[in-house]
Amino acid sequence: MKLFYYAAGDVIYREGDRPEKVFIIKDGEVEVSRTSGGERVRLAVLGAGEIFGESGIIQDSPRSTTMKALRDTKIIKVDRDVFLQSFGADNPFLLPLFRMLCARLAAADERLVSTQAANREPALRKETAGIRLHPASDLTENQIGEDGLRIRQLPFVIGRRDHGEHRQAVTDHGLAIYAGRDQSLDSEHFRIEEGEEGGLQVRDCDSRFGTIVNDRYLSRYSFEPTAPLVYGINVVIAGTKESPYRFHLIVERAAAAKTSDSKAMAGA
Structure with a gap:
């Protein structure tokens, strides 16, 4: 010491x-x-x-x-x-x-x-510079690495992979995580998409155990299958609160949008 x-x-x-x-x-x-x-x-x-x-x-x-x-x-x-x-x-x-x-x-x-995310501004796709998916558990870090990955196209679907190597499969349109015999993660569990009014959101894909977005529970039994994303860190869990399939979804705001907001506030 x-x-x-x-x-x-x-x-x-x-x-x-x-x-x-x-x-x-x-x-x-x-x-x-x-x-x-x-x-x-x-x-x-x-x-x-x-x-x-x-x-x-x-x-x-x-x-x-x-x-x-x-x-x-x-x-x-x-x-x-x-x-x-x-x-x-x-x-x-x-x-x-x-x-x-x-x-x-x-x-x-x-x-x-x-x-704190619940009090932040909803993210709009036209004002978004990038979207990054980071691990928030040992299991997801082992699958996608500690640096995570950048989402370049929407919609982007996250689910399970049953066959092949004991690792994830990443494409421009989604991430398939190797889950072994664990059936709590569906083949298409949730997706990141653009909503009707241009806002970014997560949609539960009628999964068995639902999806949690910033403490908001989405499932086939809930009134709303979607939850809005906000700028900064969004906590997304595929399944129950005890699920190991945990992510930090980071939405980066475009510099032009920040400048525009600053000018509007200065003129208020």
């Missing part, structure tokens, strides 16, 4: 970085944030004695938040292997228990992002 110094404003790690260390705050304050809708959302502020960075190592997943020193801060760094050894082999339940707790905390963060 080594002691490191961070000045106010220094970034300790960024969202999407690979986890290599666990951090203990000896003195100072650290902000926890996540990008949503092109803006930074503060989730918490940590102080002396608190630990962070353990979740990514326990779950072996990319950093889900950005950590920044709010003032001059002293931090102890613990190497990944040293941290994992602290669980010990004499208690086989300890590490799985912590993985479960970390997964629940990650789900709570997703709900916070989803709640």
